[in-house]
């Protein structure tokens with residue numbers, strides 16, 4: 001799958017869908033702006049939810065600064081919040097960069113299985129809520145005006161190394 005570069009690339013998918021794993025071998029570390037990583041920087045660790053607001057504040061600043069410079073920017077968050085998505089899309093448009101979504105279309109059972117195998121699983125009701133939102137997201141994305149919505153099936157991510165950090 002050939003995506004435009006430079007571009008804004010917004011990853012979308014529930015926890016455990018494989019967003020970070022998909023991005024890691026395809027982009028330089030500096031190109032990937034991760035809410036988990038930023039929670040680890042402005043908070044006590046990637047799972048410090050109390051640090052979310054600060055982490056997203058920093059994330060928006062980094063994303064906008066990179067896009068203004070025409071730099072490829074991969075937004076590694078759940079991508080399930082339409083308000084945030086539309087702000088990133090607008091920033092890419094303002095910068096004249098193509099704006100694409102990579103939808104990690106991983107089966108729900110596989111997300112649950114991977115989640116329970118992790119060191120710090122997301123609580124089951126939280127994952128269930130994410131999966132519910134993700135069910136409707138494809139239709140929303142089609143209405144939002146992205147240049148490309150690329151769905152990645154679980155098979156095509158299966159060949160990437162699995163020993164990557166859980167970021």
Ligand code: CTP
Nearest residue numbers: 014015016017018019020021114157158162167
């Ligand atoms: N994984 C896997 N096979 C894949 C993709 C991911 O076994 N094809 C595993 C990873 O090794 C990891 C877990 O599934 O242990 C979650 O993958 P990750 O890429 O971290 O998922 P994210 O969508 O980034 O989850 P989060 O939103 O929690 O960051």
Ligand code: MG
Nearest residue numbers: 019020036167
């Ligand atoms: Mg991740």
